[in-house]
Amino acid sequence: MNILILGGGGREHALAWAILQNPKCDRLIVAPGNAGIAQIAECAQFDICDGGAVVEFAEAEAIDFVVVGPEAPLAAGVADRLAEAGIPVFGPSAGAARLESSKRFTKEICDAAGAPTAAWARFDAVDPARAYIREQGAPIVVKADGLAAGKGVIVAMTEAEALAAVEDILGGAFGSAGAEVVIEEFMDGEEASFFVLCDGETVLPVGTAQDHKRVGEGDTGPNTGGMGAYSPAPIMTPSVTEAALEQIVKPTMAEMAKRGTPYRGVLYAGLMIKDGKPRLVEYNVRFGDPECQALMLRLGAQALDLMLAAAEGRLDERHVNWAEDFAMTVVLAAQGYPGTYEKGTIIGGLEDMPETSWEMMFHAGTSESDGHVTATGGRVLNATARGRTLQEARDRAYAMAEAVDWPDGFYRRDIGWRALE
Ligand code: AMP
Numbered sequence: 001m002n003i004l005i006l007g008g009g010g011r012e013h014a015l016a017w018a019i020l021q022n023p024k025c026d027r028l029i030v031a032p033g034n035a036g037i038a039q040i041a042e043c044a045q046f047d048i049c050d051g052g053a054v055v056e057f058a059e060a061e062a063i064d065f066v067v068v069g070p071e072a073p074l075a076a077g078v079a080d081r082l083a084e085a086g087i088p089v090f091g092p093s094a095g096a097a098r099l100e101s102s103k104r105f106t107k108e109i110c111d112a113a114g115a116p117t118a119a120w121a122r123f124d125a126v127d128p129a130r131a132y133i134r135e136q137g138a139p140i141v142v143k144a145d146g147l148a149a150g151k152g153v154i155v156a157m158t159e160a161e162a163l164a165a166v167e168d169i170l171g172g173a174f175g176s177a178g179a180e181v182v183i184e185e186f187m188d189g190e191e192a193s194f195f196v197l198c199d200g201e202t203v204l205p206v207g208t209a210q211d212h213k214r215v216g217e218g219d220t221g222p223n224t225g226g227m228g229a230y231s232p233a234p235i236m237t238p239s240v241t242e243a244a245l246e247q248i249v250k251p252t253m254a255e256m257a258k259r260g261t262p263y264r265g266v267l268y269a270g271l272m273i274k275d276g277k278p279r280l281v282e283y284n285v286r287f288g289d290p291e292c293q294a295l296m297l298r299l300g301a302q303a304l305d306l307m308l309a310a311a312e313g314r315l316d317e318r319h320v321n322w323a324e325d326f327a328m329t330v331v332l333a334a335q336g337y338p339g340t341y342e343k344g345t346i347i348g349g350l351e352d353m354p355e356t357s358w359e360m361m362f363h364a365g366t367s368e369s370d371g372h373v374t375a376t377g378g379r380v381l382n383a384t385a386r387g388r389t390l391q392e393a394r395d396r397a398y399a400m401a402e403a404v405d406w407p408d409g410f411y412r413r414d415i416g417w418r419a420l421e
């Protein structure tokens with residue numbers, strides 16, 4: 001098969017690595033890719049959010065299967081265009097991708113499906129939103145309705161913070177993504193990520209993980225895209241997993257099918273767990289980044305068979321072969337991230353990295369120039385390792401991170417602290 005992956009982060013490097021483990025893959029192209037992906041696959045440059053351009057490229061290269069990594073092409077309808085052209089695609093339609101592209105839509109679906117989530121209200125004007133915040137009190141959570149590159153959620157510990165967030169969002173700080181604001185009850189508890197594949201009907205869990213969103217050790221400082229993750233998440237016990245599946249995920253998928261927008265692809269449920277009961281924080285219509293890196297190392301070659309089955313409506317024929325193992329990924333980021341950081345700094349020490357089914361250095365924001373790997377983004381490398389215990393996975397991942405020679409980068413040294421405590 002000729003396979004095309006859309007995206008160029010650590011998630012897509014991990015997807016590329018897993019797909020290449022499967023003998024069904026004859027040729028792999030990744031657009032736009034990065035320096036690490038370029039070592040294992042062909043890279044191509046075109047606008048991955050332009051459905052017409054994606055279809056044209058896929059037809060010209062006789063692509064048999066397209067895997068969409070990030071949410072932006074999905075929200076832009078790239079999966080719809082590929083489906084119309086008869087090209088099998090892993091990733092939901094724009095209508096189904098609204099589970100990520102509109103917070104209000106997700107809350108409405110949860111209500112219709114009876115899925116437990118935070119109490120909420122929506123506003124498109126400042127005054128009623130302010131009145132609601134005063135009535136509810138803090139802590140309270142204010143969200144821009146649309147896609148805001150992970151920055152549209154403000155967990156306000158004071159009323160003043162919440163009021164300022166409403167003014168910011170409705171005042172245009174996030175453009176059209178902030179035309180509406182969703183205000184939610186603050187949920188207390190421990191967060192976990194639950195990943196399932198869906199083919200429009202059948203739902204198949206493919207793993208759990210925990211991310212570390214804050215930049216600083218001890219979960220302090222500003223939010224980031226994620227500074228490290230491990231899988232599985234110990235808090236996702238069999239009973240919590242069962243509750244998440246039966247009360248949240250399956251009713252949501254049934255509601256999507258009922259509305260004529262069946263969901264096909266991977267659904268990432270962000271959960272808040274308190275006293276053994278999960279509630280939905282948010283859905284994403286893609287694999288998490290960096291959670292995907294840990295998941296792919298655990299799934300290996302079967303990931304391609306599972307994604308094909310999801311795209312072709314054959315998930316009922318499949319099951320996941322689980323090893324009793326753990327994986328961890330440690331994100332190396334540019335000094336200054338998630339604020340401003342320098343680009344083009346040189347990264348050394350990558351030549352001698354182990355590349356096995358136990359240890360992989362996945363690249364995120366890297367490119368290659370004059371024979372050097374340079375940093376081109378905020379999150380740059382993902383030291384990812386598997387082990388029979390989480391401690392073993394952790395030790396391997398940190399040994400890789402330490403072997404990187406990059407004075408302009410940093411990483412958190414406490415990934416997995418909650419699970420290892
Ligand atoms: P989201 O972009 O929706 O994932 O939100 C980003 C982060 O904000 C989540 O991972 C949570 O840590 C936090 N968050 C979002 N909604 C809530 C809520 N209702 N209660 C508590 N924390 C929340």
Ligand code: GLY
Nearest residue numbers: 225226288289290
């Ligand atoms: N790591 C969080 C996310 O991918 O949204």
